[in-house]
Amino acid sequence: MKSDNFEKELPEGYELKLHINAKGSKLTAIYLVLSFVPILITVAAACLIIEFVGGGLLSLDSLYRSLAFLAAAVVLMVYIVLHELVHGITYKALTGGKLTFGLRWNVAFCGVPDIFVYRKAAKTAVLMPFLVFNVVFVALTVGMYFVDGCAFLAAAFVLGMHIGGCVGDLHVTYMFDHKFKDNKTLMRDTGPEQFFYVYTGVTNSDISE
Numbered sequence: 001m002k003s004d005n006f007e008k009e010l011p012e013g014y015e016l017k018l019h020i021n022a023k024g025s026k027l028t029a030i031y032l033v034l035s036f037v038p039i040l041i042t043v044a045a046a047c048l049i050i051e052f053v054g055g056g057l058l059s060l061d062s063l064y065r066s067l068a069f070l071a072a073a074v075v076l077m078v079y080i081v082l083h084e085l086v087h088g089i090t091y092k093a094l095t096g097g098k099l100t101f102g103l104r105w106n107v108a109f110c111g112v113p114d115i116f117v118y119r120k121a122a123k124t125a126v127l128m129p130f131l132v133f134n135v136v137f138v139a140l141t142v143g144m145y146f147v148d149g150c151a152f153l154a155a156a157f158v159l160g161m162h163i164g165g166c167v168g169d170l171h172v173t174y175m176f177d178h179k180f181k182d183n184k185t186l187m188r189d190t191g192p193e194q195f196f197y198v199y200t201g202v203t204n205s206d207i208s209e
């Protein structure tokens with residue numbers, strides 16, 4: 001079934017319709033600003049919950065508070081790697097394609113640059129880390145609520161960082177859900193860049209990047 005999910009070469013009758021470049025300065029700036037919104041929302045929600053549901057849980061030990069946020073920093077470092085691995089594992093399972101991984105100052109990425117992936121498989125691989133780590137970090141945050149208020153805040157911060165960090169993946173998913181709903185749509189994912197090709201049926205057309 002793997003071969004149903006991709007093409008090695010762009011077939012006749014396809015046209016490049018959209019090129020997303022997360023390394024581009026304009027998109028980087030937009031992603032950066034948008035990525036802070038979920039962090040603020042999750043931390044604000046956690047503060048409200050502590051205030052109105054369980055304020056008594058907040059740890060008074062300042063050393064413990066520091067450790068909670070240091071632990072969050074470590075979790076985030078590990079998360080960046082795991083997030084890309086989940087993309088990679090999903091792409092590998094669906095296409096068997098050769099993966100590429102990378103890290104720049106503004107973006108961590110994983111892609112399958114040598115093949116053209118059909119919409120359903122591409123969308124699954126792009127969205128998988130968001131779905132998986134939503135479950136992981138919501139569970140962690142809920143769990144920490146019953147441990148300590150500060151650990152709860154730190155976990156909420158991690159949850160927000162995760163959602164904010166998925167802004168690029170959510171952008172691609174939005175495009176698949178709203179602009180490229182035809183399952184014949186192909187995407188080439190180099191990691192930081194995504195190219196969307198739609199089937200027009202017009203052959204011998206000029207396809208240039």
Ligand SMILES: [Zn+2]
Nearest residue numbers: 083087129169
């Ligand atoms: Zn991602």
